[in-house]
Amino acid sequence: MEMLYHYYEKALGPFRNLSDLPAAEAEEVLGAIRREKEVMASRRPEGYLERRRELEQLARDMFTAKGGKPVRTAPHYMVVGECDWLKSWYAEGESVKIPLACFDTGTLSFSYGDLFPTFSSRVQDGREYRGQVYTYYEILQLIEKYGLPQIWNKDGTGGPERYIEVQVWDDGPLKSLLEGIDN
Template sequence: MEKDKSIKYLYHYYEKDRGPFLNLSDLDIPQAQKILDRIKQENKVMAVHRYKGYLERRKELEQMAREIFISKGGKPVRKSPHYMVVGKCDWLQTWYNEGEYIRIHLSQFDLDTISFSYGDMFPTFSPRVTDNKEYRKQIYTFNEIIKIMEKYGLPQDWNQDGAFGPERYIEVQIWDDEPLLRKVKT
């Protein structure tokens, strides 16, 4: 599978003092809820807006995304993904008190272990988003997301302030730890 030049880097945003690729989905719900509650109490920007039932819905969406990805030939290694985005997205950095990012070149990933949604999975699969855009309720393989990008571009380019809908970036679900561990160690 050839890697397209239109996606060069994937970005992961995180709170500087916590470090990258910490994943609540790796924990059971009660453990994850304790951490989320603590982050909320510390007033970490991103977590303040998480609603009751967020963790359960997240696990549900991740399982759905995994099943869709497998049905399209994807080969996830992890049960739940880590998250990155296609291209730089300044808006995501504002989610954090001291936002940082890691960028990893696409060539470091096995394309069979990454899937995509055009926008964050939460609004992409939300029953409240009823605009019937073709990328709603979809998980894409690499080749599929390239076609969607050719058609619509990067959301962070045409919807920086969110005025045109909930999509603000292309979310990448990373279903393998190996390329992330390699990057974090270097």
């Protein structure tokens, strides 16, 4: 695991985070995305933002209980390794890759798959990584055991996990990329 990737809409730039906005403003932004109907995010259901905030708090609490040291209230999102499927979510998808070495691993938590299916009551397949958030060393063990989902589950037929999500709990390593972004 050498590189972390972040996928985004080219016209908007990287690390535009709905969770950084007040709830009403985040709903307005999501509403505009839904009206455009050009990208995957336009299909997010009602209640998405509330559930996202619940999952982010749950992930933060679980990570902190394991000794994690989050700085941010809500994470930025990256993935372990390249994932072409994520790029397809956007009208003009782009990505940035940042070496893992740029991060303090104590500010990174991981889920084997996106937080939503990882903590969904509808996903009842008994896989050990459901309902879990991992530290850096724990995710290394899981990768050793199962590999990267974007390799073994490229088409999604093996379950909802298509990548390993990284919750980035510190803006420090992203500072140069975040400069100039209006939040």
